[in-house]
Amino acid sequence: MDVFGSFALILAFVCALYAFVGGIAAIITRHPLLIKSARQAGIAVCGLIFTATLSLVYLFFTDNYSVAYVVSHSNRDLSTFFKIAALWSGQEGSLLFWSFLLAVYVVSVLLTYRNKNGELMPYVGVILAGVQLFFLTISNFVASPFKALGVANAAGSFDLVARADGNGLNPVLQYPEMVIHPPNLYSGYTGFTIPFAFALAALLARYPGEKWIHLTRKWTMIAWCFQTVGILLGAHWAYAVLGWGGYWGWDPVENASLLPWLTGTAFLHSVMMQEKRGMMKVWNVWLVFLTFMLCILGTLLTRSGVVSSVHSFAQSSIGNWFVGFLLIILGVCLAAYFKNKDYLKSENQLDSLVSRESSFLFNNLVLLVACVAVLSGTLFPVFSEWFTGSRISVGAPFFNKVNIPLGLLLMFLTGVGPLLAWRKTSTESMKRNFRGPVMAGLLGGMIGFSLGVREMFALICFSLCVFVATTIVQEFYRGARVVKARSSASWIASCVDLTLRNTRRYGGYIVHLGMVMIFIGLAGQAFNKEVEKELPIGSTINIGKYELLLQSMDRKQEKNYVADRMIVEVMKDKKPVMMLYPERRNFPTNQESGTMVAIYSTLREDLYVVYAGMNPQNNLPTIHVFINPLVKWVWWGGMVVVMGTIVALVPNRAAVLVLARTEAPSATRELSGIRPAQLTLREGHD
Amino acid sequence: MAAGVLFACAALMPPGAKRLLADQSDRTHQIGSKLKCMCSGCDQAAGKCYHVGGAYSGPCDTAKTMLKEIDTHIARGMTDEQVLKAMIQEYGPLAYVEPPKSGFGLLAWLMPILYLLGGTALVIVVMKRWRKRPVAVVATSSANGVRVSPELLARAREQAQRETEE
Known part of the structure; x- marks a missing residue:
């Protein structure tokens, strides 16, 4: 099967090469058969990548330890569930998995638009084939996942061997979220290839009209949604597995996922300026280009080892390939832009400084400043080494200090933007729109203060969250009131109807609401508490309102590991609440161990309990307990964000005109004795 | 402004979150939070280092050793500044968890401010330029007053539709 997979992969490379070169020839000659064959080759590439990926999965499932990658990342006792995750747990597999997800996108695009956008699609096909070609080059010639296991012999060559068992999967990856976090994050990264392809294709083809921007926006939203889910799942995994009580540590890999x-996010806002007002075309195209380049840069940062990272399981020296690819992309984008920049001529005109347009400009400014600040902070250790010869560390405290004010500024704009009208906002309407939310925000701040919140940033954050939430409720209320007056439906039905009529707008508000919830959760970090103690069996530890009693310890033998568990009874205000079982797992195959945190989670706070290990000197177990307020709001907020994005992707339920029979005036009926059929226009829905 | 920002994540981190660790004082951890864990696996602060690939996924042994060293310095009666200096002397400038606010490190702190100031200036310039641009008015007049061409009317209707739907 390894030969089969390897063959599928090389064939995919050949087809991608044809789709790329043949596609360029098709664009030049405009020969319909050539166009069709290039597209078919593009589809074949995807089929072959699927085949290669399934072959690798099959090798894991059948414990084929003659393949080096399988030996390094699996073992016989590993559950089938985690054998799927083993696919992307190392360099070679994760690059193949990248190609796989990209292929899913590519085949969707090629099939969806096979009879549409005839002028644009050959360009799109070529660009997508070019990106696939790069990843297939790496998978075939630099980091092949199908490389056979070999040992050096006396003659200086390698003998092929097969091992009885593998080295096992990294313990920290043996967690259910690890099976869904990387696919989501990778789907985000790879998904940004599609908007990039559409934007670059439109620029190269000088595609008339604004349709490409609608296509670009839709695919950006899909990729953005996956990226959001991926980031949040990663944060949750770090929280639930690593045992440090937090979920975001500003690690370079985390930062890399945040940049695109x-x-x-900036593009999803500024694109509205182009759709509504024909403005900022150059900016939008470059935002799409930049987003894609940041995806590649992120991969470069995490895989080249130029910056140290906790994600040490995915590093190697293929960075140079990514540098080369990044330079090629930049070159192509610059060339396309300078050749066709007149195509992007915008109708930039600002009627008033107090308008939706201005708020979008500032929104883009803050997002871009945050992006560049995170990027330069991540790369600063490398710069300092270049210029001064010694490396200067840039850790979490730096990123917090820089990004907290920017985050709050964005939250403020999240509330202000929707309240401002396009073109110009009158003083009257500003007063009308802002009065309620501002009062609510101030009241929220005062309540927070009276409840004892003294951390300045947390107080501002709570206040802004109330402000933004009120603007959203106000927008729904105003719209639903009109619908309700016309249809006499309930408030909930009116809100649903309203949302379905303009999914983008109200889906966007739901996303904002999710972000408000996330920010409430983030603000909760200002009140974290923690305590660590060596705890003999039968003794207790106190934190906040909780008292934790270590009842006993036990050991359970699982298929792939041995777990040492603490059996902890949790009491709140002297009453038993629940039992928690924090554990440490020891994996004999690779001599590694990992923690399994026990969490009692409520909307108010998380009680987070870690079994931190046994002190070898006195043989006492160490317990580490945290109280992390409001963390659940982050995860629930994430779900609301996803829900809002899905709503925004649903097409509007268009108001259509239908013919309906109505009652004729009674006088007419009486006079003629016949009721005439009268046609009136009534609003309906398709 | 969707989405606000995940990047503010560690945001609102506790400058003075209460730590009552068994064998180290609040002061030890406050000093430890200004020093980077020298385990070479990450950029975390000592005492907060739980990096993947360490001895096990949990508190990092190197960080624990560093905290014990800080404890020893405190026991000798050293001030916070003296402890920091002693630790930097031992581990080198790399042990600062955030860039120093002097020398080349100052640049790291100035960069975000420069981005924000530069970006704001750019936005203001752009807004001023866009404000100055004249509005193109296309209309045909007749004896009855101003008449609008059907094309312009259609365009205006389309624009009004676009701009009022959201």
């Missing part, structure tokens, strides 16, 4: 997310 920030520029993607």
Whole structure:
């Protein structure tokens, strides 16, 4: 099967090469058969990548330890569930998995638009084939996942061997979220290839009209949604597995995932300027280009080892390939832009400084500043080494200090933007729109203060969250009131109807609401508490309102590991609440161990309990307990964000005109004795 | 402004979150939070280092050793500044968890401010330029007053539709 997979991969490379070169020839000659064959080759590439990926999965499932990658990342006792995760747990597999997800996108695009956008699609096909070609080059010639296991012999060559068992999967990856976090994050990264392809294709083809921007926006939203889910799942995994009580540590890999997310967010806002007002075309195209380049840069940062990272399981020396690819992309984008920049001529005109347009400009400014600040902070250790010869560390405290004010500024704009009208906002309407939310925000701040919140940033954050939430409720209320007056439906039905009529707008508000919830959760970090103690069996530890009693310890033998558990009874205000079982797992195959945190989670706070190990000197177990307020709001907020994005992707339920029979005036009926059929226009829905 | 920002994540981190660790004081951890864990696996602060790939996924042994060293310095009666200096002397400038606010490190702190100031200036310039641009008015007049061409009317209707739907 390894030969089969390897063959599929090389064939995919050949087809991608044809789709790329043949596609360029098709664009030049405009020969319909050539166009069709290039597209078919593009589809074949995807089929072959699927085949290669399934072959690798099959090798894991059948414990084929003659393949080096399988030996390094699996073992016989590993559950089938985690054998799927083993696919992307190392360099070679994760690059193949990248190609796989990209292929899913590519085949969707090629099939969806096979009979549409005839002028644009050959360009799109070539660009997508070019990106696939790069990843297939790496998977075939630099980091092949199908490389056979070999040992050096006396003659200086390698003998092929097969091992009885593998080295096992990294313990920290043996967690259910690890099976869904990387696919989501990778789907985000790879998904940004599609908007990039559409934007670059439109520029190269000088595609008339604004349709490409609608296509670009839709695919950006899909990628953005995956990226958001991926980032949040990663944060949750770090929280639930690593045992440090937090979920975001500003690690370079985390930062790398945030960069395209920030520029993607900026694009999703500024694209409205182009759709509504024909403005900022150059900016939008470059935002799409930048987002894609940041995806590649992120991969470069995390895989080249130029910056140290906790994600040590995915590093190697293929960075140079990514540098080369990044330079090629930049070159192509610059060339396309300078050749066709007149195509992007915008109708930039600002009627008033107090308008939706201005708020979007500032929104883009803050997002871009945050992006560049995170990027330069991440790369600063490398710069300092270049210029001074010694490396200067840039850790979490730096990123917090820089990004907290920017985050709050963004939250403020999240509330202000929707309240401002396009073109110009009158003083009257400003008063009308802002009065309620501002009062609510101030009241929220005062309540927070009276409840004892003294951390300045947390207080501002709570206040802004109330302000933004009120603006959203106000927008729904105003719209639903009109619908309700016309249809006499309930408030909930009116809100649903309203949302379905303009999914983008109200889906966007739901996303904002999710972000408000996330920010409430983030603000909760200002009140974290923690305590660590060596705890003999039968003794207790106190934190906040909780008292934890270590009842006993036990050991359970699982298929792939041995777990040492603490059996902890939790009491709140002297009453038993629940039992928690924090554990440490020891994996004999690779001589590694990992923690399994026990969490009692409520909307108010998380009680987070870690079994931190046994002190070898006195043989006492160490317990580490945290109280992390409001963390659940982050996860629930994330779900609301996803829900809002899905709503925004649903097409509007268009108001259509239908013919309906109505009652004729009674006088007419009486006079003629016949009721005439009268046609009136009534609003309906398709 | 969707989405606000995940990047503010560690945001609102506790400058003075209460730590009552068994064998180290609040002061030890406050000093430890200004020093980077020298385990070479990450950029975390000592005492907060739980990096993947360490001895096990949990508190990092190197960080624990560093905290014990800080404890020893405190026991000798050293001030916070003296402890920091002693630790930097031992581990080198790399042990600062955030860039120093002097020398080349100052640049790291100035960069975000420069981005924000530069970006704001750019936005203001752009807004001023866009404000100055004249509005193109296309209309045909007749004896009855101003008449609008059907094309312009259609365009205006389309624009009004676009701009009022959201």
